[in-house]
Amino acid sequence: MAESLEQSNPVADSGCSFSSHCGRNVIVDGATARWNSDVSGGRVVVDKPIPPKAELKLSFDGKGHAEVGILTKDPASIPDINQVENLKELTVIQSARIYKQTGTANIKRSDCGRKIITEADKTSSVTVRRNDKVWVTVNIIFGDLEVEIETEGYNFSNKTGGNIQLENNDTWANLKFPNPCAVCFVGKPIRRKEALNFQIDPILRDGKPSRNFSIKIAISQSNPVNLMSGNDTYDDITSLPVIHFDEFPKKCKNEIKIRLSQNGTVQITSEKGTLNKETNNDQIYCIFELCRIKLHCKSKIVDFSPSVETASPIDQVDTIVVPPDSEYFRSKKMLESIRYDAESISIHSNDFNPAMESRNIVGDVSPLLVNNVSNINNQAEYRIRSNEALSPVYNISPSHNKEELNLRLQTVEETIGIRETGEKFMRQSQYEELKSEIQTIKKILSEIQSSGQPPTIHKTSTEKSVETVLQKNYVILIKMIEAVPLLDLLYASDCISHNDCERLGKLFQSERENANRELLNIIIRRQSIDLDYFESLLFESKQIGVLAVLFPDKYGKKKLNQ
Known part of the structure; x- marks a missing residue:
């Protein structure tokens, strides 16, 4: 132990x-x-100098740190491109730390050719000699940043740092190793x-x-x-x-x-x-x-x-390195998913709604679920606002969910019953662990079937409080909330997955209200998010207007002005 x-x-x-x-x-x-x-080998140089009156646009996507600079020495004459930062001919004109967003850098050379102007700071510029040849260079210091040249006629030179890969006809670059x-x-x-x-x-x-x-x-x-x-x-x-x-x-x-x-x-x-x-x-x-x-x-x-x-004789025989993609880990993850869904049926009683779950469910999906997803989504928002159950026409009954879970459970049981050799071989102790988990899940499903009504797990008063407050103000919240800072805070505290954070962040850019709906649904379902914690998230993300709506006695105008 x-x-x-x-x-x-x-x-x-x-x-x-x-x-x-x-x-x-x-x-x-x-x-x-x-x-x-300190070092990254992430240096790239544009293949031709930028002439007077010309403009070069670069886009950045991902997260990491990069510097944009200009070089007045021909890169072809530099033996080691990684030593550029030690040259007096290099001037850094822009530095950016990017986190889960897209950014751009516009570099323009003045008509007379003596100034290099960036869009980030139009009030200042870097002075060069009129007849100087000026190359634009980017140093990706770390991270999974992708840098792309958006101006036609320019490419990245094949003379790069040792940790750079070029694609898309040499107009796109990133690090081979993001954290070198x-x-x-x-x-x-x-x-x-x-x-x-x-x-x-x-x-x-x-x-x-x-x-x-x-x-x-x-x-x-x-x-x-x-x-x-x-x-x-x-x-x-x-x-x-x-x-x-x-x-x-x-x-x-x-x-x-x-x-x-x-x-x-x-x-x-x-x-x-x-x-x-x-x-x-x-x-x-x-x-x-x-x-x-x-x-x-x-x-x-x-x-x-x-x-x-x-060690028992079995343990001595079974002592092997278990790869992360082994049958044991795959089966364990599937059982965790099945158990989660089985317990969700118990918690949410007859109105359990897989279409509202934020994660993908592994395994077959029943025809009833596929056919009724659109109907469920149409009524889900109304149910959250009014706290009414879905009508029987669109309700997914526990028996249908139970049948689907039983099929998924049977698939796992049959899979681990085939004791494969080689890399997929699992130790006896792992096999027994999976069998024990299968029996536990069967017991949960059996209790749901025998009772006719799934056992109800009562929520605490704090959970009711956050659900009640969000339902009461649902319509105004989907218009007011700034989802992106909330997503970052929720992901940092392990309340949502990385996939949900990325997906809802992108959805917010094009469909703000739909992104906010999904975010509120996740918060309502998460038992780990109570009203006090949600209040602290809003305060940390500086959404005072939302706080004033939800907690007028504490954050209303009169209180804030006192």
Whole structure:
């Protein structure tokens, strides 16, 4: 059984120090490694100089950091394009940090040819000599930014930095590795019954933690120094031939522990739970990729207690590395989806409405659901406003949902019954875990069927309060709410998925009211969002007008003016 994060027997030695052989974008100071964006190999140059009276338009999409500059030296004469930033002939004219949005940069050369003017700051300009040839250059510092030339007749030169890929006839560029040179590792391995405690802290920017931080974790039985050439390449952690933990939440922060158990199981414990992976290794090196993160190795732990992890003969045979796309993980995700839907039938009684769910349901969809989606959507808004149930004509009864869930459950049960070999082979303990979950779901579905009426789970007064307030003001809210800042805050606190955040953000640009409808529906359904928390989200996103409507006694004009 994995230890809690608080249980530790620190061992004071150098086992907590990071290796100095790390990526160039990581600063190592003993037991602390800190991300620092310094190099990226992300330099591109437009293939021809911009003449007087001409204008060049660039568009940026995605998230990351980029700089636009002008160069008065012919790029063909520069041996290493990555050394451009050290040249006196380079002038940075625009710097942009872009987060989930589209931006543009318009660079214009004056009629006389002596000034370079950007749309971002028309009141100032960069002066060049009249006869100078001027090339526009972009340095993508980090992120998944896509840069595109929108002015016809211009392309990016094939002479680029080492981390650039060009597409669309060389008019489009981005980084091969969005977070390059950011891999680090602890210099000494941990052995069986040993663990390392780490503290993860997002780097502050303007006094606040960045929303775009992330961390990736991998392990290696051999010393990573033999795999990395961090001073010469721009690779990220995915390019290393090591064991990756793709299931680990990249937005994790605070304290984590990495432990190698007595039977060779790697256990990573965080505030999100514990992740296990069988390796049968006697020792492992801990490897990380940082993005806007400071990582501190707090202590090394040695478990001196007698082992309670004696492996059974089955465990000894089954000790393999389970890939993230194995049959076990696929089946587990499907069972989680089925159980969620089964419990939703219980919670929402006869008016359970899969069409209102924000996520996709894996498996077959009943004909009744397909045929009635449009009818359900037409009545869903009315039901939310008036708090009335759907009419029987359009209602999806629990029996239909139960039948569909039973079919999905049967599919999973048949799949795991076929004990495949090779990479899809699952251990006996994993097989038993899935079988137990299937029995639990069958019990839930059986209770729904036998009672004739699904068991009702009463909401707390706080949940009723947020639902009542939103229903009462539904019509005005779909017109007033600014969805984008709310989506960012909800995603940062794990209340919505990344797909929902992206999808509704794009929908808001073209169909504002429909995006707000979907957002309100999600908030009403989420049990983790109560009225106080929703109020804090509105306040943090500076939507005072909405607050005044929902809480007039607290945010009305008279109160605000007092």
